[in-house]
Amino acid sequence: MKNSLGLHETLDIHEILSFKNICLTKSATMSHFAQDTALKNLLALDAHQTKEDIQQLTNFLSQQ
Structure with a gap:
């Protein structure tokens, strides 16, 4: 196999x-506006969790 x-x-x-990159951008941007x-x-x-997810997916792709 x-x-x-x-x-x-x-x-x-x-x-x-x-999608994860868009989510990260939105969370980071909106955190500056939140009161x-x-x-x-x-x-x-x-x-933070999205950054870890992106890193994990990137590592997975690089191993292939």
């Missing part, structure tokens, strides 16, 4: 990466 991704799987991962501390913390947590 081979350990490589098919073309459609690679494209799906690139699509997910694009509520709880909302700012939530957006910061989301941005």
Whole structure:
């Protein structure tokens, strides 16, 4: 059994990466406009988790 991704799987991962990058941009941008501390913390947590997700997907693609 081979350990490589098919073309459609690679494209799906690139699509997910694009979506995650948009989410990160939005969370980072909106955190500057938020005035509520709880909302700012939530957006910061989301941005941190999204960065980890992007790194994990990028590492996965580079191993293929």
